[in-house]
Amino acid sequence: MLTRRDFVRRASAGVGAAAALLDGWQARVAAADSGTRGSALDVAADEDYWHGIQQAFTLDRTMVNLNNGGVSPSPRVVHEAYKRYLDISNQAPSYYMWQTLEPNIETVRRRLAATFGCDGEELAITRNASEALQAAQLGLTLKPGDEVLTTTQDYPRMLDTWDQRARRDGVVVRKITFPVPPPSQADLASRVLGAITPATKVIHFCHITNLTGQIFPVRDICRAARARGIRTIVDGAHAFAHFPFTLADLECDMYGTSLHKWLLAPVGTGFLYVRKALIADVWPLTPANVKLTDNIRKFEEIGTHPAAAHNAIAEALEFHLAIGAERKAARLRFLKDRWARRFEHHPQARVLTSFDPAQACALGNLSITGADPVKVADQLWTSRRIFVTPIKHEEFQGLRITPNVYTTLDEVDSFADAVEQLIAKGS
Ligand SMILES: Cc1ncc(COP(=O)(O)O)c(C=O)c1O
16 A cells, blocks of 8 residues: 555655646645654644645635534545546446446555554445444344443434434443543543443443544553453544554454544545454344355445445545644644633633643534533624534533644634634623
8 A cells, every 4th residue: 555655755756757746735745754844743833834735625715614523625636536436437337336436445445444454354434434333333232231331422323323222122321421621541441441340241432522522542441341351332433534543552343433524535434343353243234145244345235325435535545644644633733722722721711622632633622601602603603704513512511623634723713813702702
């Protein structure tokens, strides 16, 4: 697979000819990696470098989009690949889509697996994290009284899925709570592991939560669970391509992620990882031929679907690797810290997200004392065209802010300025 270093080496070789072939952002990435710009932290604050990345997108800059957590725009190269594959398909889908494009899903599988750090035979390409996680949640055999341990801050759809299993199959769902931000990752691990009972069969939790961006100590929890014979399902919807890690850092049994969030792949892309030894034990969401029982591809038996979306993942991976996971995470933290530090000691606001780089990245949550986040989000949109996500959880509330690699400093500052002014006005 083409690594970032290979890409840069290729890009840097024969400077004249290569430079002519590279478009703006690629040339800037190559320059940034040449060593002249320094570490990921140095590059995080290098606006000249990020200007090239910002120009790689076709955005509506008349609004400030600070909800990239839900779903993100793709860079131009990815969107063009996606449209190109759609056009090719449409010439004669039964030939071009099924015979030419669809088999290339195997290339995408191999490249995703290499980046995630698993075997290609353990990775199924899905349409989103929900599909991946529900395959794991509904596919495990559980009997009445078996316990599933999760948290009150897991994703509502995933909690609804367990709730359905409780109603349908009699499994018992237990949820732990934790403060935002928690005192430490060790505190999170001890809350989860301390809630295990002899009936616990599954632990399901987020790698990083969608509510406040809290990163969990995944390996500590999964290792301890495996030692007790408990299966682990990790919800990585927001994690993959957001900050650097590989499977070796997780040691989970199953992992589901979206690729239309932080990888910037087309809408309708995700993957499911299932540890090889477990594949045969997990029923697919959409039934597959018995011959596929221990084949990861059984999770892809979904009927006719566009090949364009999953094939364009390959282009999104290239874009991601060209920036580099470390550099991307450093920039995302830099953007989050830029607004969050302004409210760190504010008397009327509280940042619900940790400032510890091990516990947070791009996603942050700002709670304004006495203010309804829905109303504040509405005011930000109406007065400034700043788009944020109001979060109303039964344990806390705030504004969820998710910049992305294309977000400018001006955009982040305009958010912080507007919130300061709203607080000052008492609205
Ligand atoms: C933590 C978490 N899990 C699962 C999902 C579901 O992702 P998707 O909508 O891509 O299926 C989301 C979506 O935002 C999420 O934040």
